[in-house]
Amino acid sequence: MRQSQLFTHTLKESPKDEVSLNAQLLIRGGYIYKEMAGVYSFLPLGLRVLNKIEGIIREEMNAIGGTEMRTSVFQNKEVWEKSNRWDDNIVNNWFKTKLKNGTEVGLSFTNEEAYSNILKQYINSYKDLPVYPYDFKTIFRNEARSKSGIFRSREFYWKALYSFSKDETEHNEFYEKAKQAYQNIFKRAGIGDLTYLTFASGGSFSKFSHEFQTLTEAGEDIIYVDEKKGIAVNKEVNTDEVLKDLGLNKKNLVEKKAVEVGNIFSLGTKFSDPFDLKYTNKEGKEELVVMGSYGIGLGRLMGTIVEVLADDRGIIWPETVAPYKVHLIDLRKKQDDKLYQILQNDKIEVIYDDREISAGIKLKDADLIGIPYRLVLSDKLGDKVELKMRNEDNIKVYSIEEVIEILKK
């Protein structure tokens, strides 16, 4: 991509009402546009990051047997009445709207009901189980306040997988796989070191649910981390009994602020019961399906990466989710496309700053935008090229051949 053809450019300021660092940097870098509090559009660079994150999550979900589908945003009142979650007094963050004929419809804020209802049509026998359908879709939650940028927005892009298993044993087996897949996702997205498997309250069907909490002062959650063991407990379950249960010692726990980047939850028969989601087992007897839920907000994950890795010059993307791998900056009096063409031919993702503006602005913009590999061409370098990693300070000079070798690795 030629930067001259990208319609966005960096901004000196973000909107005055934008108090969160993640949204400030993403707005200034040309990644997102603030439509209103808690509602953002994803500009070309931002969509590329979102797509990279989506690709990682999709690979991990497919690897554990996930099957992708896409359920509707509009939700049917009758379906939600089955699980008793239609009433605004029970679920207080619904967005609802009306058809011409006055029928109320809800805007999807989660997927348990839609999935249980669809699967009811297809599951009959033990042969039909287990199944692990999932969705990437836009979700709507009527948050009273929304001041954390893309950490907590009113409209957000979300992955939800639901597991449908024959019994607890089959469920637990998958649950452990999903736990590992989630850890892979956060590791691949570059925040593995800061992200803790966190025990949280479990509801009526299991002692615990599991959150994936990333340490950041911008987080809204309080967790207690055992750094040696690499696990944490959420404030709500930080009791002597639970700690004993988990083999944790109060003395080793450190209180930290964190943001929940994912969560997994055993649902038991909480939804299969009201939806009468049953199968016939090998003995010909009807049994309720055992369910689990596995969610990740992609925008929140993107915001978390920005929040925890950025420095005072701007964003620092891990290579795996960066909109481009290379930022090629031409500071020569006579710019040419040669290296840009070579990179493109070698299928190295590159954004090429071919704009006719000052060197200072180009370098400052590159820091703000945060692409991992910065290549600079300048008249004083002759045929050579300067390579700097966004997350390092040293600059090295290479021949074109050498730098291509490095980038191809």
Add this chain to the structure above:
Amino acid sequence: MRQSQLFTHTLKESPKDEVSLNAQLLIRGGYIYKEMAGVYSFLPLGLRVLNKIEGIIREEMNAIGGTEMRTSVFQNKEVWEKSNRWDDNIVNNWFKTKLKNGTEVGLSFTNEEAYSNILKQYINSYKDLPVYPYDFKTIFRNEARSKSGIFRSREFYWKALYSFSKDETEHNEFYEKAKQAYQNIFKRAGIGDLTYLTFASGGSFSKFSHEFQTLTEAGEDIIYVDEKKGIAVNKEVNTDEVLKDLGLNKKNLVEKKAVEVGNIFSLGTKFSDPFDLKYTNKEGKEELVVMGSYGIGLGRLMGTIVEVLADDRGIIWPETVAPYKVHLIDLRKKQDDKLYQILQNDKIEVIYDDREISAGIKLKDADLIGIPYRLVLSDKLGDKVELKMRNEDNIKVYSIEEVIEILKK
């Protein structure tokens, strides 16, 4: 994909209130699930088709310089008041909802306002133009009735590109490219022969807009086709004056029912004016940006392909949009994975019916599901395999090597 692992299966019946052929077949085949009138979820097979269609459209949009982004569903009242399209008395198919604090928000039904508003932040100089941003997103329209399956749904998945040009000349140049790109899309999607470039009314900034109308009795539009010239006029502009203008002879026109699968529209300064979307030209003078709009509903396109190509046994997908290229059906007493593995190793997209059910059901299901290449393994064939195209009647027998060669082409 092993069919035994796909949670959907074919259905004998579609819901009683479903009167449209496209939705009936797609529901029975396990492609979509009807949530309510005009609202469908896309099941795994359906999402694969949608993704194929999306891939074709993306390629064609990128080829003419498009830049993808993703604007929000929630729309800001203040933005829409600029173009005077917020009022329900002016736009009668809005869905609206409310934030906790009582603020009304709209659900996106089109993108002119959101795009004009975002671009206003970025366009300053003639150097910033032209730009061609586009979006794939879910769109909501409060249709009074919705009986045409996925031809006209209340929630649908949509591509919209907007062109922002310096002047009419630059606009017209792009408009012609877009026209060609649209023709490529419908050709690649397998309905090129049935799809006519159709002149329709143009509004205040151009004499005509252009629709792409696909002939089908299920269509809601009436068009007048000149089959020799390969163009048509919409009912609304079928006047002596227009025909003369276009060099068409009334005698050569045939009245047909059709469905509008895409449309392109010159907007002139209709939106740049209220949004004060101006740029400074080379002479330092401010000029209004000239806009165009280019839309395609992906679900409608999918429904149209089903509607016009299906036979009485079921769906017939063109290879380009089929969920899989090959339907491998194992009718042998002792099934094995050998051919399935070979196909997968050769990166040929295959769905493998490994279910333990009767040959009759497998073959009937394959016809309904409509994958282009059907391969049958049976005991009477020995090491050979039977190949039948879904849109042909003859069956041929090949060795495995021969059939792989054919499929690799």
